[in-house]
Amino acid sequence: MSTPIRLGTRRSALAQAQSGHVAAALEKFSGRRVELVPITSEGDTNRASLSEIGGQGIFATRLREALFAGECDFLVHSLKDLPTAVPEGLVIAATPKREDPRDVVLTRDGTPLHELRSGSTVGTGSPRRIAQVHRRAPKAEVVDIRGNVDSRLARVASGELDAVILAAAGLSRLGAETPLRREELGLAEWPTAPGQGSLAVETRADAPEELLAALAGLDDTDTRLAITVERAILQGLDAGCQAPMAAHAVVEGSSIRVRTVVYAADGGRRIGLDVTEDLNGEYIRRNGSGNGADAADGADPMHAARELGFTVARRLLDQGAAGLVSREQSS
The missing domain is CATH 3.40.190.10 (Periplasmic binding protein-like II)
Structure with a gap:
């Protein structure tokens, strides 16, 4: 054996x-x-x-x-x-292959996040989610929490919190069953962290x-392409994986679409871009490789994806993103 x-x-x-x-x-x-x-x-x-x-x-x-x-x-x-x-x-x-990249809000009664009453408590330890909650539910109070999925769900079920925000992929991979009500947050309005899912x-x-x-x-080549763009944006911002920023890319036919947002910590400001670029998608799906395999014309699709991410990061910085995130050399 x-x-x-x-x-x-x-x-x-x-x-x-x-x-x-x-x-x-x-x-x-x-x-x-x-x-x-x-x-x-x-x-x-x-x-x-x-x-x-x-x-x-x-x-x-x-x-x-x-x-x-x-x-x-x-x-x-x-x-x-x-x-x-x-x-x-x-x-x-x-x-x-990537799982569902969205965030999910879980509550006892199904109240949408944006309709939570003043003083309602929302649990999350993510600076990005905290900023997004401040924008989507300005009357709610954010509670910084840690712990496994079950413990977070239990804090809502017990009434200690009114809502928690979790990654849909984590719930799916755990097969978590709960009587709590789910609200899936659309990526267009609520983009998630680079690499989520x-x-x-x-x-x-x-x-x-x-x-x-x-x-x-x-x-999975399409997944690698997407996360390569997303992580290059994060690297280009030099902001660290706990920065209040979001980036989500998806291969659409022969192109790749990138939505990215940088938030002020309190959610008061945001700078965003929605970019679609041709990355020679037919070649990418046939021959794309994370190991730097070159196309027949000498182009490396993963290199192109990284360059796209760096370009998006530069555009964000040009628009003032550096003033919204704490830059880290260790990213």
């Missing part, structure tokens, strides 16, 4: 559910057993607000240390929590070719 492939994962229910989905897909593709290796990250033990502890890589650092130390063969991350700079010696080997499968650059090839089989 061949040696199992070891997948390093955080211990949270959501992380293990995400890793379980990837493990099952990899087993089917490779014919080898995948074994989950639970790892405790600082983000799992430090209960301070993400905005206070910075958020940058807090869930990824310990996992990557384990990967470098040989405790596991590859990792699965929530892409929206992953810093844009990939450490030397590591590679994002696959971005599986996407997973990053990461391994060492010097991993065995057999493993790299197996992981590459999980890659």
Whole structure:
């Protein structure tokens, strides 16, 4: 029997559910057993607000240390929590097909977010969501919360909070069942974090070719294109993954459409762009690669996607976005 492939994962229910989905897909593709290796990250033990502890890589650092130390063969991350700079010696080997990228509001009675009464409490620890709540529900009070999905849902069910905002993808991957009422927030009015709904499968650059090839089989080109644009915007803004900004890209035929917004922390101001660009989509779907494979004419679609993201970031900065976000060199 061949040696199992070891997948390093955080211990949270959501992380293990995400890793379980990837493990099952990899087993089917490779014919080898995948074994989950639970790892405790600082983000799992430090209960301070993400905005206070910075958020940058807090869930990824310990996992990557384990990967470098040989405790596991590859990792699965929530892409929206992953810093844009990939450490030397590591590679994002696959971005599986993206789940629903929207945010969801959960309440006891189904009251839409914008209709919440004065003094209603909305739980979220995301600076981006906080700014958006201030805009959508200015009479509501935002409560900075941490904790797993079940604990957040319980705080609404018990009456401690009137609403919480969660990622639709996380609820879907957990298969979370709750009597609470859901309000899906449309991306046009409520864009979400770069990479939301996407997973990053990461391994060492010097991993065995057999493993790299197996992981590459999980890659979805349209997803990789979209998140490449989104993360390049974040990197170009130099703002860090806890910045009050949103970016969502989607491949539409032979083009890619990008919606992005940068918010003031209190939601009072926002700067947004809605851009559609041709990225030679027919070639992208046939030959696109996250490993820099060149097109016949010498063009690299992923390079083009990064350049589009950087261009959008420059346009946002030209319009004053630097005054709305706290720029971080570590992004």
